[in-house]
Amino acid sequence: MDQKIKLLFAAALIIVVSITFFRLVQKGNSIFNLPLSEDAVSQVEIRKQTVKVTVAISDNDKSRGLSGKSSLADNEGMLFLYDTPGTPSFWMKDMKFPIDIIWIKGDSIADISANVPVSKSTPLPTYKPKAEIDKVLEVKAGWTELNKVKVGDKVKFKK
Numbered sequence: 001m002d003q004k005i006k007l008l009f010a011a012a013l014i015i016v017v018s019i020t021f022f023r024l025v026q027k028g029n030s031i032f033n034l035p036l037s038e039d040a041v042s043q044v045e046i047r048k049q050t051v052k053v054t055v056a057i058s059d060n061d062k063s064r065g066l067s068g069k070s071s072l073a074d075n076e077g078m079l080f081l082y083d084t085p086g087t088p089s090f091w092m093k094d095m096k097f098p099i100d101i102i103w104i105k106g107d108s109i110a111d112i113s114a115n116v117p118v119s120k121s122t123p124l125p126t127y128k129p130k131a132e133i134d135k136v137l138e139v140k141a142g143w144t145e146l147n148k149v150k151v152g153d154k155v156k157f158k159k
Contacts, residue, residue, distance in 0.1 A: 044079060044137055045156040046102070046109070049147045051139060053079040066138055067094035077139040085132040091124045092116060098141035102149065103129035109153045115141045 044051045052075060056062045062080050066072070082088065090101060095118050103111040111129040119125055129136075135155075143149070 041079065041157040041159065043158040044077070045158060046137075046149055046153055047147050049075065050158075051075050051077045051137065051143075053077050053137070056080045062088075065090070066099065067092075069096070071097050072099070072140040074140060074143070077137050077143075080136040080138075082134045082136075085134045087128050087132055088136070089126040089128050090116075090136070091126050092119050093124055095119075099138045100141055100144045101127055102137040102139065102144065103131075103133040104135040104137060104155050105131065105133045107155050107157075109149065109151050109155060111151060112144050112149065114144050 041055060042053060044053050052073075054077075056065065056078055065080075066078055080088075085105060090113075092099075098115055098117045101113040101116055102109055103113070110131045110133050113127045113129075116127055137155075
């Protein structure tokens with residue numbers, strides 16, 4: 001009798017674990033689809049061009065962005081990571097140079113705001129993607145045109 005109870009318990013446990021795993025995979029929250037973290041990425045590759053990135057995760061880092069920085073190298077940028085997809089607004093507060101904003105959802109480019117100018121007007125203009133995104137890459141203005149980057153291009157995140 002003791003052996004039958006152990007077998008029934010083991011079978012029930014296997015069923016519960018299987019159902020839980022299946023539901024997580026269905027929702028896209030499985031261990032195979034974890035969000036990126038600051039430590040998990042230091043480079044972004046688009047169309048075989050690699051950009052060395054500083055990662056902004058905290059609200060303070062996202063708000064500050066590249067403001068105050070004097071320039072960006074040709075293959076340097078800032079990557080903003082979001083926990084959930086949305087349409088965040090970006091501004092050019094205290095910026096000293098124009099940029100391209102690459103709006104990313106998953107591993108594909110969802111939108112591009114090219115040659116976003118420095119602005120001194122009040123209120124500052126804001127920039128938003130046309131669709132929901134979960135990552136944003138800021139690079140030197142003209143980078144997307146120079147590298148023929150377009151909506152739909154795949155993006156790779158590397159350590």
